[in-house]
Amino acid sequence: MQSKKYLCLNDWFAALPEGRQAVLRADKWMLAEAAFEAGRAIAPENAAAPQPPAAQPGAVLSIELTDDVRFILGFICFQCMHIVQALRLGGRDINTKAEDEQAAAIHFMLNHYLADRENWRENVNAELRAMAAKGHEGSAR
Structure with missing residues (x-):
């Protein structure tokens, strides 16, 4: 016991x-x-005094407001269309309301930024190109 x-x-x-x-x-x-x-x-x-729960690996409690973060969070809804189109071609289900499209695009870019702060732009572009190509291949059949 x-x-x-x-x-x-x-x-x-x-x-x-x-x-x-x-x-x-x-x-x-x-x-x-x-x-x-x-x-x-x-x-x-x-x-032993209890310790606060350890942060989960990869968990982010706060991020610095860098130029890249400002760029991502500052995306205006009409700037998101090309990203949202590729995300949809890649199979993502995104509502057609402007704010939902904006949220999906910002979420996509921010996750890439958090995963690799040095290469996030290249990774975003590569994944969007792959999604768009996959979507176009599927529609050509």
Whole structure:
């Protein structure tokens, strides 16, 4: 059976049944402190302070507003048409509302930027060309 980890004496004490708390209150906090410390000595891994969850590999919490990020986020809806056309030819289902098309284009470019900040433009162009070629091949049949 695995024991529960507590951050401090108060957490441990609050988790005890009320009857046990009453006994410990009668014996003063000195007994409770001794019991808590004894538990920590027996299971040192329980005494370790918890760490915040580690970020998942590749997770981005914040990105700097670089010229490339400004370029991507500054795309106006009418600038997105060629990107959206290629994405559709590549099989993406994108609503025809301008804001949906703009969001899809920006999302596509931003994901490439986050994956490879040095070569994202080349990667975007290569993938769009491949999608457009695939779509045109499919329509020629």
